[in-house]
Amino acid sequence: MTVQQQPNSFRTGPDERGHFGNFGGRFVAETLMPNILELEKAYAAAKADPAYQKEMDYHLKHFVGRPSPLYFAERLTAKFGGAKIYFKREDLNHTGAHKVNNVTGQIMLALRMGKKRIIAETGAGMHGVATATLCAKFGLPCVVYMGAVDVERQQPNVLRMKMLGAEVRPVTSGSHTLKDAMNEALRDWVTNVSDTFYCIGTVAGPHPYPAMVRDFQCVIGNETREQMQEAEGRLPDSLIACIGGGSNAMGLFHPFLDDRSVEIFGVEAAGHGVTTGLHAASIAGGRPGVLHGNRTYLLMDADGQITEAHSISAGLDYPGIGPEHAWLNDMGRVKFLSATDDEAVAAFQLCSQLEGIIPALEPAHALARVFDLAPKLPKDHLMVVNMSGRGDKDLDSVAQFLESKKKK
Amino acid sequence: MTTRIERRFAALKAEGRAALVTFTMSGDPDYASSLALAKALPKAGADLIELGMPFTDPMADGVAIQAAGLRALKGGQTLIKTLAMVREFRQDNDDTPIVLMGYYNPIYIYGVDKFLVDAKAAGVDGLIVVDLPPEEDVELCLPALKAGLNFIRLATPTTDDKRLPAVLNNTSGFVYYVSIAGITGTAAPDASKVTAAVERIKRHTKLPVAVGFGVRNAESARAIAAGADGVVVGSALIDVLRANLDAEGKAGPNMVKAVTALVADIAAGVRSAKR
Numbered sequence: 001m002t003v004q005q006q007p008n009s010f011r012t013g014p015d016e017r018g019h020f021g022n023f024g025g026r027f028v029a030e031t032l033m034p035n036i037l038e039l040e041k042a043y044a045a046a047k048a049d050p051a052y053q054k055e056m057d058y059h060l061k062h063f064v065g066r067p068s069p070l071y072f073a074e075r076l077t078a079k080f081g082g083a084k085i086y087f088k089r090e091d092l093n094h095t096g097a098h099k100v101n102n103v104t105g106q107i108m109l110a111l112r113m114g115k116k117r118i119i120a121e122t123g124a125g126m127h128g129v130a131t132a133t134l135c136a137k138f139g140l141p142c143v144v145y146m147g148a149v150d151v152e153r154q155q156p157n158v159l160r161m162k163m164l165g166a167e168v169r170p171v172t173s174g175s176h177t178l179k180d181a182m183n184e185a186l187r188d189w190v191t192n193v194s195d196t197f198y199c200i201g202t203v204a205g206p207h208p209y210p211a212m213v214r215d216f217q218c219v220i221g222n223e224t225r226e227q228m229q230e231a232e233g234r235l236p237d238s239l240i241a242c243i244g245g246g247s248n249a250m251g252l253f254h255p256f257l258d259d260r261s262v263e264i265f266g267v268e269a270a271g272h273g274v275t276t277g278l279h280a281a282s283i284a285g286g287r288p289g290v291l292h293g294n295r296t297y298l299l300m301d302a303d304g305q306i307t308e309a310h311s312i313s314a315g316l317d318y319p320g321i322g323p324e325h326a327w328l329n330d331m332g333r334v335k336f337l338s339a340t341d342d343e344a345v346a347a348f349q350l351c352s353q354l355e356g357i358i359p360a361l362e363p364a365h366a367l368a369r370v371f372d373l374a375p376k377l378p379k380d381h382l383m384v385v386n387m388s389g390r391g392d393k394d395l396d397s398v399a400q401f402l403e404s405k406k407k408k
Numbered sequence: 409m410t411t412r413i414e415r416r417f418a419a420l421k422a423e424g425r426a427a428l429v430t431f432t433m434s435g436d437p438d439y440a441s442s443l444a445l446a447k448a449l450p451k452a453g454a455d456l457i458e459l460g461m462p463f464t465d466p467m468a469d470g471v472a473i474q475a476a477g478l479r480a481l482k483g484g485q486t487l488i489k490t491l492a493m494v495r496e497f498r499q500d501n502d503d504t505p506i507v508l509m510g511y512y513n514p515i516y517i518y519g520v521d522k523f524l525v526d527a528k529a530a531g532v533d534g535l536i537v538v539d540l541p542p543e544e545d546v547e548l549c550l551p552a553l554k555a556g557l558n559f560i561r562l563a564t565p566t567t568d569d570k571r572l573p574a575v576l577n578n579t580s581g582f583v584y585y586v587s588i589a590g591i592t593g594t595a596a597p598d599a600s601k602v603t604a605a606v607e608r609i610k611r612h613t614k615l616p617v618a619v620g621f622g623v624r625n626a627e628s629a630r631a632i633a634a635g636a637d638g639v640v641v642g643s644a645l646i647d648v649l650r651a652n653l654d655a656e657g658k659a660g661p662n663m664v665k666a667v668t669a670l671v672a673d674i675a676a677g678v679r680s681a682k683r
């Protein structure tokens with residue numbers, strides 16, 4: 001990796017064409033271009049409207065339950081004997097993950113734009129549940145595309161979405177996971193351009209989605225900043241979060257990007273191991289290409305065909321990463337690490353048993369790296385982990401995983 | 409310098425009829441069968457040939473073309489082989505224009521400059537790249553024009569008069585009007601609406617306008633051909649190809665014959681259109 005010259009600020013992107021350096025952009029079919037331009041304009045207007053922000057703050061407080069606590073994980077800290085470990089408790093949000101922050105913003109934008117129908121893609125189902133929830137609250141019909149493999153392994157979330165009145169469409173094209181759900185959602189959008197709003201669940205897709213979703217998730221980092229100030233009287237020393245598309249990570253990281261003293265780590269899913277080819281680590285094992293509307297690091301073969309990602313975590317099982325992360329990687333501002341299925345499950349168990357918090361498998365990947373970073377750091381090092389969601393949805397997957405290990 | 413595409417449309421204009429443009433997927437279900445099919449298309453009545461470049465994630469395609477791409481990839485098709493196929497086609501056909509159609513990533517990974525040189529040398533005349541709107545012209549469109557290849561853009565029902573000039577700027581060869589807001593292989597367009605849309609586009613450009621999406625038979629082709637410079641048929645051909653695969657997905661003995669029979673039928677429809 002060649003580290004390019006660092007800019008004065010890491011927080012000014014994207015440019016007007018949606019580029020973060022060489023990444024991002026608007027690689028979509030012509031049919032969607034007018035919609036994307038309309039969305040960009042509507043979002044810019046909403047962002048500048050204090051009434052929109054005020055309404056969003058209201059729902060984030062009274063419906064989502066923000067602010068989420070910054071929690072000192074005392075027993076894990078004691079166990080590792082190094083850095084002071086804090087959890088940003090996005091798992092305590094209504095619907096159980098950070099996804100709802102973004103969905104609240106997008107659904108209120110859809111209402112402003114007069115859109116009558118909402119579609120979404122989902123992997124772990126947390127974004128689908130959040131979207132179904134906001135659609136129920138605001139009386140909008142909701143269709144969620146979910147890979148058939150993910151429908152199987154995240155059943156509790158499928159039931160939740162249905163209970164909330166959403167239609168869940170299992171996707172059987174391609175590899176039957178998140179990337180195919182996104183393809184199918186894009187196909188729906190191409191077909192229903194005039195009345196449909198596509199609520200993307202992460203900091204990926206064509207401009208303006210990566211920037212817009214980031215803005216909605218920045219509430220995580222902004223709160224963390226204040227809460228850490230209150231708890232410790234200063235900034236944290238390091239931040240760490242798991243990366244699917246990268247929305248929970250970007251939400252935590254972005255407000256700190258220009259605080260150079262803060263070290264920042266993203267953790268990708270290494271599945272069976274980055275060298276096995278069975279993983280979802282697009283920075284560690286991919287290269288720049290174009291998919292789903294943007295240029296970013298992707299898993300692919302020599303012909304430019306996208307390869308399947310592998311992870312025990314449905315939410316991280318995506319062969320790409322948001323374009324702003326790709327840029328921050330090349331700039332050397334964020335360090336990208338990875339954690340295997342085995343390591344994530346071990347962290348899942350340890351966190352449950354030591355802290356009384358069952359994490360989702362996604363943030364368990366971040367925890368796995370915390371467990372080897374923290375012991376090497378001094379006791380006054382302040383480390384914040386984004387506890388992006390709760391693990392109820394994963395109990396079956398983890399039980400099955402442990403069962404299959406026993407047999408071996 | 410004129411291209412094969414420009415010469416072909418000019419000749420058909422003189423003949424007073426619309427062009428039949430066929431879309432098939434290169435490498436579907438294997439290299440040899442799809443080359444044999446491509447070679448048989450002009451005789452059956454195809455005036456221009458679009459060859460799909462298979463991609464794992466074709467976000468604007470319906471099930472028929474998605475499956476065709478996956479069959480081709482399973483059969484070992486790559487962009488390198490697609491260019492080789494065009495070269496072989498050119499050995500005994502020097503005047504049927506060939507347009508490669510697909511998505512950007514395989515071209516980006518091949519390397520844009522190298523791809524343009526190799527495509528031109530192989531005998532490719534034009535490119536349609538679905539996920540490159542005018543906003544991304546610097547990526548491939550401008551280099552392609554410089555390399556002497558036509559870059560054919562899609563205009564859609566959502567491309568309004570305000571946006572049309574941006575879409576038509578840098579478009580060459582012909583304009584591909586996608587007759588429905590949707591993916592390939594779904595609804596059939598209403599011919600009168602299509603004719604009106606073609607007229608609208610023609611108020612902005614002198615380029616020929618070909619219409620695609622939803623053309624399935626001689627009758628729908630005839631209706632579209634009455635008001636357009638070209639008719640594109642794809643999913644319907646691929647459906648026939650699929651119906652002529654054996655249980656293992658290999659091309660059956662009648663595949664080329666069956667697909668070209670439909671092409672001939674549709675060509676007759678195009679040629680009998682009242683204009």
Ligand SMILES: Cc1ncc(COP(=O)(O)O)c(C=O)c1O
Nearest residue numbers: 126244245246247248315362389
């Ligand atoms: C709890 C949780 N964390 C993280 C993710 C990964 O997404 P992102 O990287 O956009 O935060 C998901 C996605 O489903 C999730 O459910």
